[in-house]
Amino acid sequence: MNIPSTASPVGFWAAAAMIAAIILLSTTGEVLTAAAMKSIGDLDEIRAHSGMKGAIRAVVTCPLFFAGVSFLAFAFFALLLALNYLPLSLVAPASASLTLVTNAVAGKIFLKENVDRRRWTSAVLVCIGVYLLAH
Amino acid sequence: MAHHKLLPRQYLILGLVALCAPLGDTCLSRGMTALPPVTLAHPLSLIAAVFTPWIGIGIALLIGFFASYLTALSWADLTFVLPATAFGNVIVALFARFWLHEAISPERWAGIVLITVGVGFVANGPSLTERPAPVTELPAIPAHQEVEEGQVR
Numbered sequence: 001m002n003i004p005s006t007a008s009p010v011g012f013w014a015a016a017a018m019i020a021a022i023i024l025l026s027t028t029g030e031v032l033t034a035a036a037m038k039s040i041g042d043l044d045e046i047r048a049h050s051g052m053k054g055a056i057r058a059v060v061t062c063p064l065f066f067a068g069v070s071f072l073a074f075a076f077f078a079l080l081l082a083l084n085y086l087p088l089s090l091v092a093p094a095s096a097s098l099t100l101v102t103n104a105v106a107g108k109i110f111l112k113e114n115v116d117r118r119r120w121t122s123a124v125l126v127c128i129g130v131y132l133l134a135h
Numbered sequence: 136m137a138h139h140k141l142l143p144r145q146y147l148i149l150g151l152v153a154l155c156a157p158l159g160d161t162c163l164s165r166g167m168t169a170l171p172p173v174t175l176a177h178p179l180s181l182i183a184a185v186f187t188p189w190i191g192i193g194i195a196l197l198i199g200f201f202a203s204y205l206t207a208l209s210w211a212d213l214t215f216v217l218p219a220t221a222f223g224n225v226i227v228a229l230f231a232r233f234w235l236h237e238a239i240s241p242e243r244w245a246g247i248v249l250i251t252v253g254v255g256f257v258a259n260g261p262s263l264t265e266r267p268a269p270v271t272e273l274p275a276i277p278a279h280q281e282v283e284e285g286q287v288r
Contacts, residue, residue, distance in 0.1 A: 030213060037208035044144070044206065059205060100217055107214040114264040118256050119214050125253030126221045132246030133224050 010085045018082040022095040025075035027102045031110050033068030038111070040065075093134035097127040141262055145210065148203045149219045155200035157223040161230070162193030211262040218254045225250050 010018075040046070040058050047055040059065055082091045104123040107113040115123075141149075166189030167173075173180050184190050207216045225247050231237040239247075 034213035043209040113212045118260045122253040122256040129246040129249030
């Protein structure tokens with residue numbers, strides 16, 4: 001089974017691996033960034049007490065934030081790599097929509113967020129919606 | 136899970152998250168298509184592109200998106216904020232339909248409806264997972280104080 005491609009065609013498993021790499025790196029980046037922002041605290045309150053400089057200092061002195069941003073940068077490079085081999089009409093909707101579901105799973109496992117039925121339903125609806133919109 | 140009601144200011148931040156990313160991307164796209172083709176042979180032309188108005192505005196909007204996204208993550212769950220970012224796709228599609236008069240296929244309308252319903256589902260729920268308050272241990276009373284208190288009694 002081959003994924004249709006306008007560039008150089010690659011096999012199904014290679015295409016799946018590239019998209020999985022984008023999703024994994026992106027989800028890791030999102031979870032680390034979210035964990036960093038939770039550890040910093042409410043930025044609005046920090047800005048009210050210490051001003052904009054204090055809020056920026058709180059963010060840029062958090063190592064977890066840089067770890068998250070690094071993974072998001074890796075995800076971007078993985079997207080660029082995938083676009084060399086796969087059509088945009090496949091990579092963009094697949095990675096954007098599936099990332100919503102993997103983030104819901106990761107949010108529940110790693111951030112201990114209460115992903116109730118309402119949020120699961122929303123993640124699945126938005127996932128299908130993004131796919132339909134971007135396809 | 137307690138119902139964390141969002142303040143109007145926080146709804147504004149979520150609105151900026153949804154608006155700034157698609158508008159920034161649109162500005163970047165418009166700026167880049169107006170430029171002559173950029174090749175690896177002339178990488179400095181990319182740096183010059185940053186200082187053109189549309190690309191400058193696009194970068195400023197994307198910085199605005201990231202700042203509001205980080206702010207939203209500081210008081211709301213990741214699974215609450217992410218659908219708001221996806222709502223940006225709907226805004227782009229509506230811009231394309233009513234401003235640029237582009238045709239939207241029935242599949243895309245279905246996508247718009249699904250995203251809107253999905254975002255509505257989350258927006259009606261709590262924004263933050265309730266954490267149990269940390270149990271603060273009382274300071275241990277030294278043994279000699281207990282004896283002294285006993286003597287007083």
